Amino acid sequence: MDTAQGYVLVTALALPLLAAGVLLFVPGSQKMMARYFSAVIGAILLGLSVYVFLAYQAGGDVLQMQLRWAWIENVGFLGENGISLHLGVDGISALLTLLTGVVAFAGTLIAWKLEYRAKDFFILFWILIAGVYGTFFALDLFFFFFFYELAVVPLYMLIGIWGSTRKEYGAMKLTLMLVGGSVGIWIGIFAVVHEAGLGTFDLPTLWEAGQNGLISAETQKIIFPFFAVGCGVLAGLWPLHTWSPDGHMSAPTSVSMVHAGVLMKLGAFGIIRLGIQILPEGAEFWMPALLVLGTIGALYGAIAALTQRDFKLISGYSSVSHMGYVLIGLATLHEVGVSGAALQMFSHGVMTALVFLLIGALYDQAHTRDLSDFGGVAKVMPLWVIAYVVAGLANVGLPGLSGFTAEFHIFVGAFRTYPVFGGLAILAAAIAAAYMLRMFGVVFFGPLNPRWKDLKDLSPLETISAALLILSMLAMGLWWSPFTDRLANTVTSLPGVIS
Amino acid sequence: MVPMENYLVLSGIIFSLGVYGVLARRNAVLVLMSVELMLNAVSLNFVAFSAYLDPDKATGIIFAVFVIAVAAAEVGLALAIVIRLFRNRSTANVDEAATMRW
């Protein structure tokens, strides 16, 4: 059964790559064909992701649906299981797989209206998605890094070719910073494999090595910052976050959705997979530093968002703030806090994807993102405003939506370990209310600016995407246990996590 | 017989003179001749090693043969380039052929 389910993972991983390959042979003029094909692929992936999430047994083993295909063994310094395509999910990656399915499908529908080189866009898009799935599934350090990079690289072209405001600058900065982070991860990976001395890249084996002393505590303390900072760049770790506002500002809508929604999570996920699981002692040593940076990020992003004038900048800074929460949750090393971090990854993913979807829907018509240009938009775009208000309230942490579920767990964990930082994090949530409501007030309400009287509401495709995302937020907000139950075993099994 | 070190020292002196020629002279043909000096010094070295250390295998000697062969090829090509250079730029001074820079 386990292996059979493993083939589901292989399918989810191979399908987007296959889609990219097939699209190569579709003539560039056949836009509709590329769109329909991508929509079908997106729908299948959504189905597979939902299956993976639901089929993950809450009470069972931590790692499920495992599958291993050996690749390079007993060559050079590599011993048994040297490098193998080892796939599997734990509770955290099952949750993030669901997130990927939802956001990727929504993103595909949003990319529908893209006219310029639609086929090429989808090719790169699916390569990116394959990278994301691969990173979440990989239980082998080599393939983890491989897929991690596979997800990062297409971004450069996706932003550079299809982007808007200062796209070359945004794409270049984003790529350089992320690749810089990857260098750190790569160094860390080799250090870990060498120090463990087992001649294998297999993650579960290395996790054991990290816990039973094969990698000494001193070494762990040295290696951990490479992983933390390397992955932290992608997770928007302060002060390495500046690619986020600029990158989001220039990225096209569906790329922003996938990027902020899923890719940023890869960074935090990497900190768990590589940092906490391989290097528990290093993690314990460095977590206070990560906590401080996370808290600064949470407050800093929220405060900076208060006075931004551009929609996307507000969302960019709010992403910094929310990823700060994720880091706080991880840094607590407390079972509730770490669960909260995982929940926050999901919550922020769907929420921010929705926000970027909506910003894109407005920008396509208005061609401006300056808040002060608008006013009373609720009159002409009621659906749009409702969706935005829901996303905003999730952002603010309103109970009943996913944001509260996640933030509550993070706060509880933080209070158990570092109460002062917990308090500061809650304060950041209050500031979030201020910047969200400020934007609502300026843009949605008040008298309608006659310049915008012809704005159209969400199209059917956008409505479907938005509804899917809102549904995800409501699901997590209203009924916690399907999510928390799946995380519980995984989180408690993480080394160094206290209760 | 003179000891091997004598050959080595002699070859070292010739090599260094060749290096000086390469570094100091401006004329491309002269630079080429200096390179020939260096190659000769190296061949001498090989042959000396072969004779004193391992006469059975004669590896050094065979190397010297190859060096000579390759040197012949090199000279042929290099002189062709020098002629081309002279024809195009009316100079054979190496420090005046400086287009391959930023």
Place this chain on the structure above:
Amino acid sequence: MAEHAWILAAVPGIAFIVMAALGRNLPRQGDWLAVLCATSIFGLFFAVLANFLNLGGGAWPVLNSIEWTAIGDFKLNMGIAVDPITIVMLAVITTVALMVNIFSVGYMKGEPRYWWYFAVLQLFVASMLMLVLADNLLLLYVAWELVGLSSFLLIGHYWERRSAVEAAKKAFITTRVGDVGLLIGIILFWEATGTFNILDIIHYVEEGAIGDTRLFVTMMFILLGAMGKSAQLPFHVWLPDAMEGPTPVSALIHAATMVVAGVYLVARLLPVFEAAGALDVVLVIGLLTALFSGVVAFAQTDIKKVLAYSTVSQLGFMFVALGAGYASAGMFHLFTHAFFKALLFLGAGSVIIGTHHHQEMGQLGGLWRKMPITAGTFLIGSLALAGLFPLAGFWSKDEILHAVEGQGTFFFFLISIAAIMTAFYTARLFVRTFLGKPQDEEIASHTRETGPVMTLPLVFLAFMSIVAGFFIFHDFGSAFGFPGGFSEFVFLHYPHAFHVDWGLVGLSTALFVIGTFGGAWFYWNGRLDRSTVMAEWQPKVYEMVQRKFYFDDLYQFLIDRVVLGFSYLVSWFDRFAVNDTGVDGSATMTGYAGFLLKHLQTGRVPNYAMAIAAGVVALTLISLAVGS
């Protein structure tokens, strides 16, 4: 039925979903559904009450909970707890909600987004019921936020008006600041006891599970939340602005139910407050609020603003009672106040409709001729608020005075002053609005009495304003659902059998008479010459009162200059220090280094050869040095 009291919250919750999804397409935009829903929960409440009383005191509180989520050792249950204090809140909420729903059918007729208004009203009712039914602080917090959201949506109902949007924003953010405190407090409780369950927490605290300092700090955070919701000083600023919302909303949310959530919370946790030694803080805050808003109410000219400050002041009274340690007195004032203040707000709403949207006292006057029912019920409400024997307000205020008696003469004196002020501004309000001559004939000529859909709720609430006070009596209470009378029913560790203290009754009546006649004398028959005496005598002071002691200005200044200024600073720092200097700076440095180093690339072969030769020499020497 009592253990299934969650149905009370579920019914309006489902109604909200149905109305939000279909409302616009339902016949009459679904207002009948709202009234039906309110009626059914009103009926269900009596089923719950009957069952609750049948179970008897031994079975109280009635509990019902399910496991919600669990991560390792972290377990969370959600459920309801029904005890007398909940019953009181349920009574208030279901009754006022029904009246307001009916009234709204008339009031909101023809207004934009009619269906949405009723839908959100149901959401509010559902959340409010959830808030009072919750057996744990987390569920309470969830509901606490949801009532805040409903309040936000309803205050901003006329969002085309900039002022409504600003008011909604202000309300949400101000209470949100308090909520931060509440959430911190809740988590601190969990941190100390490992549970969110209110009864367990009280139990742990009574056993002394939490250290003194820590408990005090926790309670201060909890109190912040209560102060924010109940608009206590210095969080009061949002409530008067919230009058931008439709008037029935003001009656339901900003007078009778949501704003008393803070009082409810403090009453719930009163044993903990006492154990923490935090009661004095509650008392002082309540007293300051009561006095402060009483004074500000003098200078307001908008009917709803006067009522809003009156509400703030009355909430202060409730806090004073709780601070004195008398949960029953606080809850009793909450109970009676809900009826007469809802009555007054709905009366104001009736005036607004009857005069076609005029609510400035300066333009009204003499309305009793045109609107006799509204005027009559409003008079009853006013007298109840001012404390006329034996109306509802009299008894509850009497209880509060009795509670404060034990706190020393100074506090007693101040609370008496506050009571006089209540009577004064109430009299001013009634006299200027309903008596005397119309100030504006144009408006007066169009004024009509409102229809029965609006006047019937007024009459019912007027009736309640008369009789609600009698629940304090043992026999009356026992006969009508509160066995043992109100204060015994809601004893909450403070058994306090009620008896009439005729001395206090006399004093109380004296306070009423002084205040009312003062107010009436000043403003009788539109005598503005008398009323402007104060303004002319001390213009500075008058302006200060009218400007609400500059609280709003101070906050505006703090937000504009300090908070937003800090935000600009951070944005600037992010742009110039982190991005342009740190990130782009390193890129620029790389480029500049390349600009410098490219000069090494001369393109001259001899230079390269030189470098090679020198490198060979250097490397050989290094390897020799290292090798030896």
Place this chain on the structure above:
Amino acid sequence: MTTEVLWWIFAVAIVAVSAGVVFARTVIHSAIFLILSLAGVGAMYLFLTIEFIALVQFLIYGGAVTVLILLALMLTRMGIAGRPEPTTGVQAPFGALVAAGLMATLIGVAVSTAWPGDLGQNAVAVSIENIGEQMFQNFGAPFMITAALLLVAFIGAIVIARQEDED
């Protein structure tokens, strides 16, 4: 004894003519000194009693290569025109320094190293048969490749140096 004296005379002469190659004022002089230097090295091979390599040296270097160089000199008309410009570049002093350093290093290494398996006085002559066997048994492939290399190089040289029509 006479061999050693003769050796020393040859050694000094080689150094002298090699110096002549790099220090000579005109290119023609350098070329003549180069021929002498190459011949001297050939003589050194004779001292080592390896006649084969000495013959190769005389034939290819002394003959073919120097002829090639002289041909190039004539084609570029250098050495004929007495040019006023300096014959050494600006970096000559540094070149001298580096070369001197290199020389010191090489001599130092050559003298101070204890060469393993040094036969010294017992060195035996390498027979030409031995060389032939080694060359064609163990170095067959490199031999072929070298042949191909030479062919390619000379074709390349012709292509590069060819007079083009438009010139």
